[in-house]
Amino acid sequence: MSISIQGIKQKAFIIDEKDSLCKKLSMLIEGHCTIGVKEAIKKYGYTEQRYYQLLKQYNQGGAGALTDKKRGSDKQPVRTQEAVNQTIRLRFLDPFASAGVISQKLKQIGYNVSRRSVERTITDYGLQKKRIR
DSSP: OEEEEEOTTSOEEEEETTOHHHHHHHHHHIIIIISOHHHHHHHHTOOHHHHHHHHHHHHHHOGGGGSOOOOSOSSOOSSOHHHHHHHHHHHHHOTTOOHHHHHHHHHHTTOOOOHHHHHHHHHHTTOOOOOOO
């Protein structure tokens, strides 16, 4: 899908719907200069609040401030695949060891994994102890 900006000479400038930077910038230009804010937010599918947030970002940092940022945490995950593998290995070596004990053993061999992370791994892989009645 694409967005069309109509010019004076009845020529259209086509913007790809997936290009978020161009979409935001075009909305701001049209909202500010030609069709007005209400029509622009209707055309581009944004809310009025978001329009003014983008306008503020543009005024503070130019077009570069409108680019989409990477989502998610910047921190590296503690439960790496290697740490998960070691947790599973330690669980199979000693099936009756608690999550706290496994966490301590992991710390001794160089993995900084909390007790709660060990518990999550045990639950995710179905390694809980079988209760005997």
